[in-house]
Each structure stands twice: as structure tokens, then as C-alpha cells.
Amino acid sequence: xxxxxxxxxxxxxxHFTLKDHAKILWRRKKFFLFTFLLVLAGSGIMALxxxxxxxxxxxxxxxSQQIPEDLVRSTISGFVDEHxxxxxxxxxxxxxxxxxxxxxxxxxxxxxxxTASELIENIRADINVSIIDVNPRRRNDTTTIAFIVSFQHxxxxxxxQVTNELVKLFLDENIKYRLTRAVATTNFLDQEARKxxxxxxxxxxxxxxxxxxxxxxxxxxxxxxxxxxERVQRELQDTAREINSxxxxxxxxxxxxxxxxxxxxxxxxxxxxxxxxxxLKILQNDQLELSMQYHPSHPDLIILERKIADLRNRLDxxxxxxxxxxxRSQIETMINNLTSKYTSNxxxxxxxxxxxxxxxxxxxxxxxxxxxxxKLNILNPAILEVQLKLRSIDSQxxxxxxxxxxxxxxxxxxxxxxxxxxxxxxxxxxLMRDYENIKERYQNIKAKQMEAQLSENLEVETKAERFSLLxxxxxxxxxxxxxxxxxxxxxxxxxxxxxxxxxFLVESNDERVRNTSLVTTLLKQAPLVVIPYIVNKEDHRKxxxxxxxxxxxxxxxxxxxxxxxxxxxxPLEYLWSSIIDRVSFI
Amino acid sequence: MERIxxxxxxxxxxxxxxxxxxxxxxxxxxxxxxNKEPLENIxxxxxxxxxxxxxxxxxxxxxxxQNHDQRATCFHMLRTQVLRKMRQENWNTLAITAAIxxxxxxxxxxxxxxxxxxxxxxxxxxxxxxxxxxxIHKYFGIExxxxxxxxxxxxxxxxxxxxxxxxxxxxxxxxxxxxxNSSELLTSPKMTNLFKEIKSRYKSRYILFNLPPLLExxxxxxxxxxxxxxxxxxxxxxxxxxxLKNALRLLDGTNLIGSVFNKCA
Numbered sequence: 055x056x057x058x059x060x061x062x063x064x065x066x067x068x069h070f071t072l073k074d075h076a077k078i079l080w081r082r083k084k085f086f087l088f089t090f091l092l093v094l095a096g097s098g099i100m101a102l103x104x105x106x107x108x109x110x111x112x113x114x115x116x117x118s119q120q121i122p123e124d125l126v127r128s129t130i131s132g133f134v135d136e137h138x139x140x141x142x143x144x145x146x147x148x149x150x151x152x153x154x155x156x157x158x159x160x161x162x163x164x165x166x167x168x169t170a171s172e173l174i175e176n177i178r179a180d181i182n183v184s185i186i187d188v189n190p191r192r193r194n195d196t197t198t199i200a201f202i203v204s205f206q207h208x209x210x211x212x213x214x215q216v217t218n219e220l221v222k223l224f225l226d227e228n229i230k231y232r233l234t235r236a237v238a239t240t241n242f243l244d245q246e247a248r249k250x251x252x253x254x255x256x257x258x259x260x261x262x263x264x265x266x267x268x269x270x271x272x273x274x275x276x277x278x279x280x281x282x283x284e285r286v287q288r289e290l291q292d293t294a295r296e297i298n299s300x301x302x303x304x305x306x307x308x309x310x311x312x313x314x315x316x317x318x319x320x321x322x323x324x325x326x327x328x329x330x331x332x333x334l335k336i337l338q339n340d341q342l343e344l345s346m347q348y349h350p351s352h353p354d355l356i357i358l359e360r361k362i363a364d365l366r367n368r369l370d371x372x373x374x375x376x377x378x379x380x381x382r383s384q385i386e387t388m389i390n391n392l393t394s395k396y397t398s399n400x401x402x403x404x405x406x407x408x409x410x411x412x413x414x415x416x417x418x419x420x421x422x423x424x425x426x427x428x429k430l431n432i433l434n435p436a437i438l439e440v441q442l443k444l445r446s447i448d449s450q451x452x453x454x455x456x457x458x459x460x461x462x463x464x465x466x467x468x469x470x471x472x473x474x475x476x477x478x479x480x481x482x483x484x485l486m487r488d489y490e491n492i493k494e495r496y497q498n499i500k501a502k503q504m505e506a507q508l509s510e511n512l513e514v515e516t517k518a519e520r521f522s523l524l525x526x527x528x529x530x531x532x533x534x535x536x537x538x539x540x541x542x543x544x545x546x547x548x549x550x551x552x553x554x555x556x557x558f559l560v561e562s563n564d565e566r567v568r569n570t571s572l573v574t575t576l577l578k579q580a581p582l583v584v585i586p587y588i589v590n591k592e593d594h595r596k597x598x599x600x601x602x603x604x605x606x607x608x609x610x611x612x613x614x615x616x617x618x619x620x621x622x623x624x625p626l627e628y629l630w631s632s633i634i635d636r637v638s639f640i
Numbered sequence: 641m642e643r644i645x646x647x648x649x650x651x652x653x654x655x656x657x658x659x660x661x662x663x664x665x666x667x668x669x670x671x672x673x674x675n676k677e678p679l680e681n682i683x684x685x686x687x688x689x690x691x692x693x694x695x696x697x698x699x700x701x702x703x704x705x706q707n708h709d710q711r712a713t714c715f716h717m718l719r720t721q722v723l724r725k726m727r728q729e730n731w732n733t734l735a736i737t738a739a740i741x742x743x744x745x746x747x748x749x750x751x752x753x754x755x756x757x758x759x760x761x762x763x764x765x766x767x768x769x770x771x772x773x774x775x776i777h778k779y780f781g782i783e784x785x786x787x788x789x790x791x792x793x794x795x796x797x798x799x800x801x802x803x804x805x806x807x808x809x810x811x812x813x814x815x816x817x818x819x820x821n822s823s824e825l826l827t828s829p830k831m832t833n834l835f836k837e838i839k840s841r842y843k844s845r846y847i848l849f850n851l852p853p854l855l856e857x858x859x860x861x862x863x864x865x866x867x868x869x870x871x872x873x874x875x876x877x878x879x880x881x882x883x884l885k886n887a888l889r890l891l892d893g894t895n896l897i898g899s900v901f902n903k904c905a
Contacts, residue, residue, distance in 0.1 A: 081877070565880040565881050565882065566876075566877050566878060566879060566880045566881070567874060567876065567877075567878075567879050567880065567881055567884055568876050568877055569876070570901050572881055572884060572885075573874060573884060573888075573899050573901065576884070576885065576888050577872075577888065577896065577898070577899055579898060579899075581874075581898060581899040581900055581901040582717075582718055582721045582722070582871075582897070582898035582899065582900060583714045583715075583717050583718040583721070583900055583901070584714070584901045584904045585714050585715070585718075585744075585748065585900060585901065585902045585903070585904065586711065586714075586903075586904050587903050587904070588701040588703060588711055588747070590698065590699045590700070590701055591699060592699065
């Protein structure tokens with residue numbers, strides 16, 4: 055039927071009107087009420103029963119350094135936040151917290167069953183350090199200028215006292231921490247300075263030693279040496295000039311002497327046909343022969359030697375030189391002859407070689423220009439005068455020549471020194487470089503040490519950044535926890551939620567048909583009639599009865615609860631007054 | 641009066657030789673005799689008669705008889721719709737059943753019967769076939785001496801079981817006690833005969849059978865094929881969806897006039 059189809063469509067939509075919801079709620083009123091009341095009661099009890107927790111807090115200001123940073127810098131670097139955190143960690147150590155717990159007997163109710171670490175956890179949870187940041191308009195980052203230290207406890211007095219303790223700890227620890235660091239810095243720098251000082255001393259010693267070792271070649275003496283060298287040069291030149299002049303004089307004198315000699319015949323010349331030269335030659339030959347026969351210590355040989363020496367003294371140097379050379383060549387020829395016959399080990403050859411050696415020595419020692427002084431001719435005064443003059447010139451020349459030699463030696467020495475000087479200079483430079491280096495570092499450290507010392511003084515005087523108590527902890531009047539209002543409201547919300555939830559659960563569990571939709575669908579036709587619940591007097595009476603019973607039950611329950619709390623918990627008067635207190639926040 | 645007397649005499653004459661379920665109608669009249677008397681003034685001679693007590697009926701929730709009770713209207717509406725269909729199809733037997741107990745089926749049957757009887761066009765016979773928990777008599781404040789079970793089990797006269805609850809044009813065939821082999825009884829030949837008898841006795845009489853719940857026993861299913869049409873009662877907050885579906889499945893094949901949504905809050 056069309057009309058039935060209409061019904062069908064309508065009912066099939068199966069939308070829940072508000073009326074349906076209301077019906078459901080009414081149907082499940084027991085569940086709803088029960089859950090609601092239960093949760094509400096629970097939260098109500100919680101709101102009342104929870105013991106209050108008081109919080110006492112103190113504000114600590116972080117003052118920045120009083121003396122401008124450009125003048126004295128503090129050794130403690132880092133941001134204020136960091137300092138606060140560090141101080142906090144230093145304060146909230148197990149040691150200190152355990153001491154506080156003992157002193158004020160906190161958590162006395164729980165101490166036996168709870169471990170020490172849990173107590174520490176508890177107190178750490180009750181302590182709060184919050185930083186007050188300020189956002190200056192110019193920059194984007196925030197600056198910390200103060201922080202708040204607070205402590206929670208159920209006893210307001212204790213809360214205040216403990217907060218006081220904490221504040222003291224904070225202030226103390228901060229100072230300690232800063233001072234320790236400043237002192238550590240100064241000490242460290244002291245040590246470094248000392249080390250460097252030792253190094254400097256070592257290097258100084260090295261330099262002194264080096265200078266001592268090369269004292270002759272010191273570069274500072276170079277100028278002096280050059281001066282001296284110049285002087286010596288001049289002296290040399292002077293001496294050479296003098297010698298030359300003397301030489302000239304001598305040759306003039308000699309010319310004079312020879313002239314004089316020519317004029318006066320030599321009286322002494324007829325003394326011996328045999329000139330000393332030929333005599334020497336004969337004696338030398340004899341000596342040679344004898345040495346081949348006899349040992350050198352043979353008395354004949356010795357006498358011969360004396361005679362030869364004597365003769366030599368008489369002869370002039372040139373002749374002597376000539377004679378020596380002749381002798382040498384003679385010996386050499388003889389050696390040659392003998393070696394062709396005998397081996398070099400032959401005693402004759404040995405003797406000859408010895409003589410050769412002596413002759414050579416004599417030749418070497420015999421400077422050719424060192425003239426043997428001529429024998430004085432006493433008879434001729436003119437010759438004598440010239441001879442005497444010659445002799446003085448000779449001796450002058452001797453000394454001058456000695457002087458010259460000395461000067462030449464000196465010159466050599468000086469030259470050596472001057473040559474060595476650059477090397478020494480370089481060596482000294484190297485050492486000085488190191489020295490300068492170390493000195494510089496030392497200066498550096500010294501400067502830093504000074505700064506550190508200043509900073510330390512700054513800390514000692516607490517003129518650097520410091521914590522200062524801005525607001526001391528007050529005795530809290532009102533508890534911060536629990537927020538009874540919140541608990542109650544939350545409870546109400548929960549109660550609603552819970553009861554609605556329960557109702558929903560129960561309702562969705564129920565399969566029963568409550569409207570005509572299903573039957574209409576199944577029969578393709580709506581019910582012929584919908585009959586309401588027919589009530590009779592009996593029903594009415596029963597209902598009244600039920601209401602009465604419920605009310606009675608509620609009243610009885612309240613009485614029972616009050617009685618119970620009166621006996622077991624708190625006498626009603628006190629309960630009432632505490633409730634008034636707690637409710638007064640409204 | 642005359643006719644009745646004659647009928648009575650005839651019955652007495654014929655009564656003892658035959659079985660109960662064959663010849664007589666419940667009123668003790670001959671089968672084939674037509675009753676032309678207006679039904680407004682039926683006087684029950686064979687059936688017991690109770691005094692009507694409307695307040696008590698109301699207390700039992702049978703309110704269809706109340707003229708001034710608003711609640712009676714829905715029963716009247718039910719009655720009208722049901723009768724329309726039955727007249728249309730020329731049916732006069734109606735079974736009232738439900739899925740489960742507690743749906744108020746018996747009450748609906750009672751009220752419906754009363755409502756039908758309230759109309760002057762027909763009479764109603766309400767048969768309580770709930771063998772295990774018969775409750776119709778309670779609604780009418782009657783304590784029957786014998787019930788349908790007794791009639792089917794023993795050899796008694798039907799007139800001893802029938803009762804008029806004090807409402808015009810309404811007769812009750814109540815149940816009494818509780819038996820276990822209800823479905824067997826309901827399908828016994830005696831029952832079939834009874835059924836045939838009461839159905840055909842009066843043309844203008846509607847017979848309402850109050851059957852036990854479909855899902856409780858198989859009585860209803862067993863009996864339903866005999867009945868021409870049925871009415872299904874379900875109650876808000878009582879019948880579950882699955883019960884409803886099962887019940888309606890069982891009703892497949894029956895001429896279901898419609899459903900009644902009871903206890904709607």
C-alpha cells in the first residue's frame with residue numbers, strides 16, 4: 055500500500071530525534087543517576103579530602119657586573135641561564151637535599167617504606183626553579199634577569215623555612231662557584247708564567263755561555279777589531295818603512311865599509327894561507343872520514359866538531375851558507391855512490407844520511423839575510439865606527455823584524471776573528487730569536503695573569519655578576535594545591551561523561567525493539583495500532599512506593615555517611631569548619 | 641422463549657447418544673437452526689454469567705469497555721481494522737499471538753474481545769488456548785471451575801466451561817491449570833471437532849484464540865494452520881530484534897492481518 059510505503063520510508067530513515075534521546079535517558083535513568091552520583095561523590099570527596107599543599111617562593115635577582123666589562127672582564131663566561139642552571143645543580147645535590155630533609159623532617163610519614171633515592175626524587179619534585187625572562191623590544195632574544203625558587207609542602211611554615219634554606223644555598227653556591235673558577239684561572243696562569251720564567255733563564259744562560267765561548271769573535275767587538283786592525287796595519291807599515299830605511303842605511307854603511315876596507319889592507323888576512331873557508335873544508339872532510347870510521351862520541355870527532363863550530367862562527371853567513379850547500383851536495387853524491395854498491399841499511403850510508411839531515415837543518419835555520427856579525431876590526435877606527443854602526447843597525451833591524459813578526463801575528467789573529475765574527479753573529483742571532491720568543495710569551499702570560507688576578511679580586515669583592523635576594527619567601531596563606539574548584543568541575547564533567555557513556559553502553563547492548571521501524575520493514579506495513587502502557591491504580595501506588603523508598607534510602611545513606619565520618623574520620627564540627635574553609639574560595 | 645425451550649428438549653432427547661463434538665452447538669441448539677434473534681438481547685442460558693464490574697476490569701487493565709476512557713480508542717481502532725479485513729475475507733477466526741511472554745498479548749486479546757463485543761453487530765468468543773499459563777480469566781476476574789484443558793482431557797459438557805464475564809455479547813472459554821502436552825492436545829481430534837463446532841455455530845460470531853507465544857512452545861505453530869488469520873503482538877522494550885524476526889518467520893504462511901505495538905512508552 056502506498057501509505058504503508060510512506061511509513062516505511064519514513065521509519066527507515068531511523069533518525070533519532072531529541073525526544074528519542076530523552077526517552078532513552080529516562081529509560082536508563084537508574085544507570086545514569088547511579089554513575090553520575092558515584093563519580094560526583096568521588097570527585098567531591100577528592101575535592102574535600104585532598105590535603106592542601108602550600109608553596110612558598112622567593113625571587114632572586116641576577117645582578118650584572120657592577121664594574122663595566124671593558125675595564126675588568128670576569129673569568130666566568132657564559133649566559134646567565136647557564137649560571138643559574140649550574141648553581142641549581144650544585145644546590146640540588148643528594149647531600150644537601152638529604153640534609154634539608156633531615157633538618158625539617160620532611161616526608162616523615164613515608165620515610166620507612168621509601169628509599170633514600172625516592173625521597174630525593176620527592177623533594178626535587180617539590181622544588182621549583184623558574185626563570186623570569188624579559189624580552190627587550192630591541193632584540194629578538196630574551197634576557198634573564200631573575201629567577202624564582204619555590205618549595206611546596208603541606209605545612210606553610212615549613213614551606214617558608216625550606217625555601218629560605220634553598221635561597222641561602224643558592225646564593226652561597228653561586229659565590230663559591232664563581233670564586234673557585236676565578237682562583238683556578240689565576241693559579242693556572244701563575245704556573246705558566248713560572249714555567250716560562252725558567253725557560254727564559256735557561257736561554258739566557260745559553261746565550262752567556264755561547265758568548266763566553268766565542269768571546270774573541272763577538273760581533274760587538276767587530277768595530278773595535280777593525281779599528282785595531284787598522285792600527286796594526288799602520289804599525290806594520292811603519293815598521294816596514296823603518297826596516298826599509300834601516301836596510302838602506304845598512305847598505306850605505308856596507309858600501310862605506312867596503313870602501314874603507316879597500317883602502318886599508320887587511321892585516322889579519324895573512325894570518326893563514328888557508329882561509330878559514332878552506333880550513334873548514336879540510337876539517338869537514340876529516341870529520342867525514344872519521345865519522346865513517348868511528349862512533350860520534352869518539353874524542354877525535356868531538357874535538358873536530360868543536361873546531362868546525364868555531365870556524366863557522368868566524369865565517370860570514372854567505373860563505374857558511376855556500377859551504378853548507380857544498381857540503382850537502384857532496385854528501386848527496388857520496389850517498390848516491392854508496393847506494394849503488396850497498397843497501398840503505400849499510401852503516402856508512404846511515405852516517406851520511408845523518409850528516410845530511412844536520413846540514414839541512416842548519417840550512418833551514420840559517421836565514422840568508424841574517425848576517426853573522428862580522429868580526430870587529432879594532433885597529434881601524436873608521437872601520438870600527440862603521441862596523442859598530444852596522445852592528446847597531448843590525449840589532450835595530452832584529453828588533454824591528456821581531457816587532458814586525460809580532461804585528462803580523464797579531465794581524466793574522468785579528469783577521470781570523472774578523473772572519474769568524476759573522477758566523478758567531480748568526481749563532482747569537484738564533485739564540486736571541488728564541489730568547490725574544492720566550493720573552494714575548496712570558497710577557498703575554500704575565501699580562502693575562504694580571505687580568506686574572508683582577509678578576510679574582512672582582513669575585514672576592516663580589517662586584518661581578520651576582521645573585522641577590524629580591525623577595526624573600528613569605529608564609530603562604532593560601533594553598534596552591536589542590537584546586538578544589540577545578541577538581542569539582544572536572545568531576546562534574548566526568549560524571550556527565552561517565553553516565554552518558556554508561557547509558558550509551560547499556561543502551562547499545564540492548565537489542566530490544568523500541569519503535570515500529572523494524573516490524574514495519576518486516577511486515578511491509580506499519581502496526582495496526584500502537585497501544586501505550588495501560589496504568590492502573592496498582593501501578594500508581596507502586597510508583598509512589600518506589601519514590602518513597604528511594605528518598606528514604608538517600609536520607610539513610612547520608613546519615614550513615616555522616617555518622618561514619620563522625621566516628622572514624624573527624625568530629626562533625628571540625629569537619630564542618632574545614633569544609634567552610636575550603637568552600638570559601640567560591 | 642418458546643424456541644429455546646423446544647431446542648432444549650430436543651437436545652435432551654438427542655444428547656446422550658452422540659459425541660459432544662458432533663452435534664450440539666455450545667448454546668445447546670441444533671446445528672442447523674438459524675438464530676434470528678437480535679443479538680442485543682442475548683440471554684445466556686447455558687453459560688455461566690458473571691456480574692460485570694467495570695472498575696475491577698479497569699484495574700485489570702481491561703479498559704475497552706469504558707466509554708469515557710481515552711485509552712479505549714486504540715482498541716476500537718484495532719477492532720475496526722481487524723473486522724474490516726475479516727469481513728472482507730469472510731473470516732471469523734482470529735489467532736492472537738506474540739513472540740515472547742510479557743508482551744501483553746493476553747491483555748490485547750481481552751481488550752480486543754471486549755471492544756468487538758462493544759459493537760452491536762456481532763458476538764465474540766474468546767478462547768484461551770495458552771495451556772501452560774492461562775491468564776484471560778484473570779483479566780475478567782473469573783475463577784473458572786473447569787478450563788479448556790479439562791474439556792479436552794475429560795468428558796465434560798462444554799457449557800460447564802463457557803462463561804460470560806458480564807459483558808454483553810462476549811463469552812469466554814478460559815483455561816485452567818497448566819499442562820505439558822499442550823501441543824498434542826491442541827492437535828487432537830477433539831480439539832479439531834471443537835474448533836469446527838464453534839467456528840460454524842454462529843455466522844455473526846467472531847472467535848478469538850489467544851495462543852501462547854510463538855517462540856515458547858510449538859502450540860501456536862501447530863494450531864495456526866487451522867485459524868484463518870492472525871494478529872501479532874509485540875511490546876516496546878520487551879521483544880528483541882532477533883525474536884521479532886524469528887517469530888515473523890514462523891508466521892510465514894499465515895494470514896497476518898497486522899501487528900500491534902504494545903507498551904509503547
